[in-house]
Amino acid sequence: MTPLVCFSFILMQYAGGEVITLQKGKEVYCATKRNQPVYLSPPIIEESKDLPKYLKMDTWNDDDWKIKNSNQFTEAAVSDKRWEDFKTNRTNYLRFDNAMSISLSVYSSVEIEIFVNDEEYLDYMKLPLSNDRWTHLTIILYNNTVIHIKNDVVFKKIIDFKPTEIVFKSMNETYWKIHQYDFMWSDKITTGKATTLKLPTEQTCIMFYVALCRECILTIPELGRTFQSNNKKGDFFNSWQSYQLEVEGETRISFVKTRTDSIDSGEWEIDIRDCPVIKNNNVIYKKIISGEEETKHTCEILNNQQEMQLKKNIEGINYTIQCDPGKLGEKCDINCETILGPKYTYCQEHIICEGNKWKCAWGFISANITATLCDKGCRIGKWGADCSNVCSSGCITCNPINGKCGFKIEHTVMPLLLVISVIILAIIYILVCDMPLKE
Template sequence: MWLYLCYILTRTFILAEVITLIKNDNVTCVLTGDSVYSGLYISPLEDQKGFNRSQNQLNSWVNDDWLISNNISQYRPITDIRWESLEISKSSFILLQNNSAVTFSVCHKNDLVFKLFDVDKKDERSFKVKSRIHQPFCNWSHYALYTRIMQSVTVSGSLGELLKKMPIEKLKKENEKTKKDYQLWNLYDNKLIKTVHFTPKWLRIGEREAVKIVKHKYRYSNRTSENYSYLDIPRLSKHLCISMFISVDMDCYLNVTLTSGNETVNQTVTGFNEENSLKEWKKIKIKNNFAENAKLMFFRGHSSDRKEGYWAVDNIAFCRPSVDTKNIILPTNISYSSRCKVLDTKLADTKICKKRGYIGNNCNISCSQVLGKSYPNCETYKICTENFNCSCAWGYEGEFCNKTCDSGGWGMNCSLNCGANCKTCSKIKGCTECKKKFFQDYPGYRCNETLTVLVRPPVLTSITEHSLTVFVDMTYDQSAKKPEYY
């Protein structure tokens, strides 16, 4: 029997952003693109209790021929939004079942030690997995521990002659040898870490690390459909979009149909789970514009005439918004060092937006959109990207971004100055009015261009087909008259 430890690296999807907004004890996570479906967590917190985002699952089944299971041991670790609802394990010990996988996430900052024990927890084998990133705070990594019985048949001489001399059942019984060694594998590097020659019953993960064991309910079936199973979908808006997670074995397929009246949208998911490997989930969306209530229908099929296979569906819900937010209250001694992070999305190299009142790499998310109308310029908020680049909002500075700019200062972190030639300086907008004799190229910019002072306006004295003559009086007696033209 072989025991594998898989270190699962997160999969990459569409480029997305995660932005952290902090004010006092309030932390707001802003997610864009495909990050809205990723597992979200706050770093450096290990206990993510109470941090689940609402998933609004649809469950109004009318014809339901699926089975319900909470045995998700045959799957790779979950790193999407469903991960948020998994509880932190109260014990670092995990009971191992024969021929059953254990998938889990661990938050660790240093090298991780796994320990395998026998039934009485006396015999012990230890294995160390080196941390890929050493940081002062923990990061979540994802693992799968599973066993397989590897069997081989040893025969000598002509196989044809042996088959003639004894029944095949007896041949198997006498020549079959079962390997019972347990092996620990890092499947990412495809390297054997350790081999043990005893039957472990318990796995201990680290010492004080936070552990989430993957276990939740989902729908599955091992048989093809005889009729469509479906659920009713209420009409909430003009544009209907439904997302879900699908798992289908090779040679199987799942038809997903969204229908309303005479309008139908169909999507077929072909099998992708390989034999003798951990199963995976794939997120799909199906959408259209319907004027009435709709039905979401499922039909399980096989590429051959076989009736057996494997199909699963989970987390059927209305599509998440393109910009998603989550608020959490933390002590201020933690909040200002916290960052919102995601598990399974490749993030863009986010930069701090310099456009007043906006955030995001493309400056396309307004402060009021995510914080409300009371914060049109993200007032008093600290704005941070996922890569720990931070700045105070326009008009504020300081460690907690609650100090207004000193006289003449403005902009993010009060890093800009209106200058001595500015008459009216806004801490958010910059210079809004220059002193006389000066002007701006653009609103908010420094008033650093002087103008010639004229007592009288220019006078046009003559004009021809090819030229004109203008008289300009450049004299100016400061004590006699106030200038009126610039």
């Protein structure tokens, strides 16, 4: 049976809120309440993460599930949270031989060239890209047809063509993420005992990703959860769906595969990952070591329309950090120490980006506009984020973080001057009164 084309994205509701960047030298922290992939702009070279332990574990019992790799099937680009796990390379040349599908993401400000070759024919194109944004590309080989997909949209088909080599080139070194990952796969309905999976007790939150053919159904009885395909007739692909499971103690779940018709074969795919690191107030947190001391990075949300609309919404707005010291986010409900730890109650020495605007943490200022840390304290008479506030009238010094006055003229100097004046007048009076009169 020829595998069906699978188009990969996660069905998640928009959670609202921008992504916050905090940087101190090489260390970059990203915090958001949106369960979508986060990347650095400009990107950095990153190694891929280990394979999911749930596919390595020998706790899949019964039935016919097998571990498969995405290159063995006609899979499209992944743009859900799993995207962060893919290795980031930097090169101007990529070559693939005899693959059923190739999915990758490219970050470049220049166009790239794509060569699709067979033994007798070469298909060539130049593809323009969006500046400062990742573009997802997929080339699928399906029934002797080559299908080109860019950002989830089919833009080119080549009929009666079976290439043996695909090459990507760019004029300059470009950042690439090649989408290669394993998942559990089955092509038969459940006829006997259902597959059972034992989940580890040390894990408290697990993400299930499920992709199905149009008539296929997957049921997890223990969770009371049934997945059905949302594909339309004539679609080339299946879409990934997600389910988040909170685990308490040892848990066993089972997977029952059925169909809406009488056919006993189909496509059932499961990928299982740990949930992203979530801290107080549902903040999703990620720490990245950039490796480049002098490069300022911005954390961005991957993907398409929501990201682009957010950027449009903040254009022209004079966004400033208006929360109380140590508070971040649109609702000021994210604490610095939640992201950075208890040593950084006020994000000390970090440069902060919110709403596409950069500021130094409260009580600090940077040496220059391109600095990646804020290591200079406010001058006397200044306070707040970026030391942009002036101490209140009559206040000689104030707290550089919250502006609380520490030495005020009318409260200290004026009474002191009054006392000194009284003493001087008293001395003058005594001297004058005691002076003998001239005859």
